[in-house]
Structure formats: structure tokens, C-alpha cells
Amino acid sequence: MCEHSFEPLKNDLILRTAWGHHVERAPVWIMRQAGRYLPEYHEAKGGRDFFECCRNPEIASTLTLQPIERYEGLLDASIIFSDILVIPQAMGMTVEMVDKKGPHFPNPLKNPDDGQYAELMKRDVDVGTELDYVYKAITLTRKKLAGRVPLIGFCGAPWTLFCYMVEGGGTKLFIETKKWIFRYPGATKAMLQKIAALCVEYLALQVKAGAQMVQIFDSWAGELSPSSFKTFCEPYLAHIADNLPRRLKDLGLDPVPMIVFPKGAWYSIDSVCNLAYDVIGLDWTHDPAEAVKTRGKRPITFQGNADPGVLYGSHESITEVVEEMVKGFGGGKKGWIANLGHGITPMVNPEDLKFYLQEIHRLTSMENSG
Numbered sequence: 585m586c587e588h589s590f591e592p593l594k595n596d597l598i599l600r601t602a603w604g605h606h607v608e609r610a611p612v613w614i615m616r617q618a619g620r621y622l623p624e625y626h627e628a629k630g631g632r633d634f635f636e637c638c639r640n641p642e643i644a645s646t647l648t649l650q651p652i653e654r655y656e657g658l659l660d661a662s663i664i665f666s667d668i669l670v671i672p673q674a675m676g677m678t679v680e681m682v683d684k685k686g687p688h689f690p691n692p693l694k695n696p697d698d699g700q701y702a703e704l705m706k707r708d709v710d711v712g713t714e715l716d717y718v719y720k721a722i723t724l725t726r727k728k729l730a731g732r733v734p735l736i737g738f739c740g741a742p743w744t745l746f747c748y749m750v751e752g753g754g755t756k757l758f759i760e761t762k763k764w765i766f767r768y769p770g771a772t773k774a775m776l777q778k779i780a781a782l783c784v785e786y787l788a789l790q791v792k793a794g795a796q797m798v799q800i801f802d803s804w805a806g807e808l809s810p811s812s813f814k815t816f817c818e819p820y821l822a823h824i825a826d827n828l829p830r831r832l833k834d835l836g837l838d839p840v841p842m843i844v845f846p847k848g849a850w851y852s853i854d855s856v857c858n859l860a861y862d863v864i865g866l867d868w869t870h871d872p873a874e875a876v877k878t879r880g881k882r883p884i885t886f887q888g889n890a891d892p893g894v895l896y897g898s899h900e901s902i903t904e905v906v907e908e909m910v911k912g913f914g915g916g917k918k919g920w921i922a923n924l925g926h927g928i929t930p931m932v933n934p935e936d937l938k939f940y941l942q943e944i945h946r947l948t949s950m951e952n953s954g
């Protein structure tokens with residue numbers, strides 16, 4: 585139990601699925617389900633800066649609820665409106681969101697001798713106070729949800745956050761990141777460990793505030809070779825999965841299902857199945873049936889994984905892709921949470937997402953689909 589009392593859940597399908605139970609149909613939610621493809625998002629956001637919306641619990645909770653209300657009865661989870669880059673902000677770095685360009689760090693980490701590195705390494709960051717606005721938004725959202733669906737909390741994985749901190753924003757070549765791992769591996773690992781500890785505390789406090797499940801987004805996991813993944817990515821994902829349940833126990837809180845999304849690192853799936861996560865998010869480069877074979881008898885639920893681009897396609901293509909996915913994941917009565925293989929992209933017609941959700945309901949509710 586978290587420290588607040590909320591209305592009981594009316595739909596706990598995603599939690600049961602994540603814990604490995606047999607279910608009546610596959611639960612579904614969509615990464616980035618609150619966002620730019622929804623006209624009501626732009627309306628509620630108005631002229632406000634993106635991070636200003638994240639810091640305002642009233643607005644953040646309104647944005648979180650928008651897809652739940654628009655797709656009433658079709659979504660089985662909500663995800664708190666925020667961003668993975670709030671951790672670098674809490675650490676003391678400036679991050680701006682530039683319209684149509686994405687995140688920008690005016691002063692990224694240059695090298696281990698740059699004073700900023702030493703400064704960040706020695707600073708004791710209190711994610712309890714620095715990110716208090718996220719916990720407030722979570723508690724308010726739980727109240728507004730009134731038990732309709734569970735609320736997912738999240739953070740960025742250490743590796744992905746490190747990439748942003750050294751690149752200063754999005755990148756195609758990862759030049760700075762590669763300089764760090766191939767010139768300063770020790771300093772890189774020390775920073776990754778520092779971030780991992782902050783992730784554990786931040787997720788625990790999100791659960792305390794009311795988050796019922798958590799997801800760790802490792803959006804840049806696929807930029808590494810299999811051997812670099814073992815060195816710079818996986819140990820820090822493992823640290824979070826091993827330490828979050830302990831921290832929750834210390835705080836007197838029940839465990840929550842943990843989802844990891846190592847985007848692009850298809851080669852790592854066998855090994856990631858051995859970490860302590862309950863759910864592994866798969867991007868669309870995975871063949872579901874192959875992934876299921878690799879998983880074997882291990883008690884892991886998969887999440888995903890249609891190419892988000894199918895939502896630009898015809899309804900016939902959407903049906904085809906959903907049919908393929910349902911078949912590949914074994915029908916949808918166990919071990920699968922339906923989603924896309926990455927966040928929904930701008931310019932998608934919200935009615936086409938509705939069709940995708942309806943097709944998942946239709947094709948996983950059938951008698952013989954499991």
C-alpha cells in the first residue's frame with residue numbers, strides 16, 4: 585500500500601498480466617499516449633513551456649487523463665505525464681525543450697576533467713525534494729483516475745540519460761557518448777552508477793505517491809554493441825531491478841511490477857530475461873514468436889511491439905499487424921501486454937489509434953485466442 589488511500593481499482597488487467605496470471609484478454613496501453621497527436625493536448629498545454637507543464641500537477645494530471653477519457657474503456661493503463669530528463673535536471677543540469685527540435689542541454693558534460701563532472705559526482709541529490717512536483721502530480725492523478733485503470737510511473741535508464749547528458753540532445757552519431765565509453769570507461773561507469781541510485785530512489789518515491797507499476801525507458805540501448813551493452817547498460821538496469829523492491833520494502837510499500845524497455849538491443853533479450861524485471865518491452869525489430877521462444881519457461885511478460893508507423897497505414901494493414909502480433913505472442917491470454925514498439929508519433933490520426941486499440945480488444949478476447 586502507498587501512503588494515500590485511493591478508490592479501489594476497477595480494472596487491474598495489466599497488473600495481473602504483469603504478475604504472470606492467465607487473463608481474459610491482453611491489456612493494452614500506448615507509450616507516449618498523452619502527447620502531440622492529440623488536439624486536446626495542444627489545447628490544454630496552450631502557450632506553456634513543456635517542462636512547465638510537467639511541473640504543474642494540475643496540468644500534468646489533466647494531460648495524463650486525456651487519452652483515458654478519449655479512449656474510454658479501451659486503454660488498460662495510464663502513464664504519468666512527465667519526461668525522462670527530469671533526473672538530469674534534479675542533478676543540477678539545465679535542460680530546455682525546444683519546439684519542434686526536442687531536448688537541449690546548453691551545457692552538456694564534456695569530459696571527466698571538466699569541472700561539471702566532479703561537481704555532479706560529489707553533489708548529494710535529493711530526488712525527494714527536487715522532484716516533489718512529480719509525486720504531487722502522481723497523487724492528484726490517482727485521485728482523478730478514481731480506480732479506472734492503474735497509473736504507471738517511469739524514469740529514463742542510466743545509459744539513456746547519460747547519452748543525453750553528454751550529447752546535449754538528440755543525435756544520430758553518438759560521437760560524444762562513444763568518446764566517453766572508449767576513452768573514459770571508468771568515469772562513465774561511475775556516473776552511470778550515480779544515476780542508477782537516483783533512479784531507484786525516484787521510482788520508489790513515485791510508488792509511495794501512488795504509481796502502481798513502473799517502466800524504465802532505455803531508448804538508446806541499441807546504440808551499443810552486445811559487449812558494450814554488457815558493460816554500460818545491463819549492470820545498471822540490473823541495479824534498478826535488484827534494489828527497487830528492497831527500497832520499497834524499507835519504505836513499508838508493496839512491490840509493483842517493473843517493466844524495462846531496452847529499445848534496439850534485440851541481441852540482449854535472452855540475457856535481459858534473466859534480470860529481475862517482470863515485463864520486457866520489445867520494439868518492432870523483434871519477431872514476437874522468436875522472442876517467445878527465447879523466453880522459454882522464464883516468468884517474464886512481454887510488452888509491445890507493432891511498428892508505430894502502422895498507424896499511418898490503412899485499417900487493413902492495422903488489422904493484419906495486430907493479427908500477426910496476437911498470433912506471435914500466443915493469443916493474449918498470458919504473458920503479453922499489447923503496446924506499440926515505441927512511442928506513438930506525431931501526426932497520427934487519433935481515430936486510427938482507436939481502431940488499433942479496438943482490434944487488440946477484438947482479436948485477443950476471442951475464445952480460441954489463447
Ligand code: CP3
Pocket residue numbers: 614615616617618619620634663664665666667668669681683684685686687738754801803927
Ligand atoms: O504519455 C506518455 O507516455 C507520458 C509522457 C512521456 C513524455 N516523454 C512526454 C513528452 C514519456 C513517457 C516520455 C519519455 C521520454 N522522454 C523518452 C523515452 C521514450 C522514448 O520516446 O524513447 C525520451 C527519449 C524522452 C526525451 C524527450 N522528450 C524527447 C526526445 C522529446 C522530443 C521529441 C519527441 O518525441 O517529442 C521529448 C518531448 C516530449 N516528451 C513531448 C512529450 C508529450 C513533446 C513535447 C511537445 O513538443 O509538446
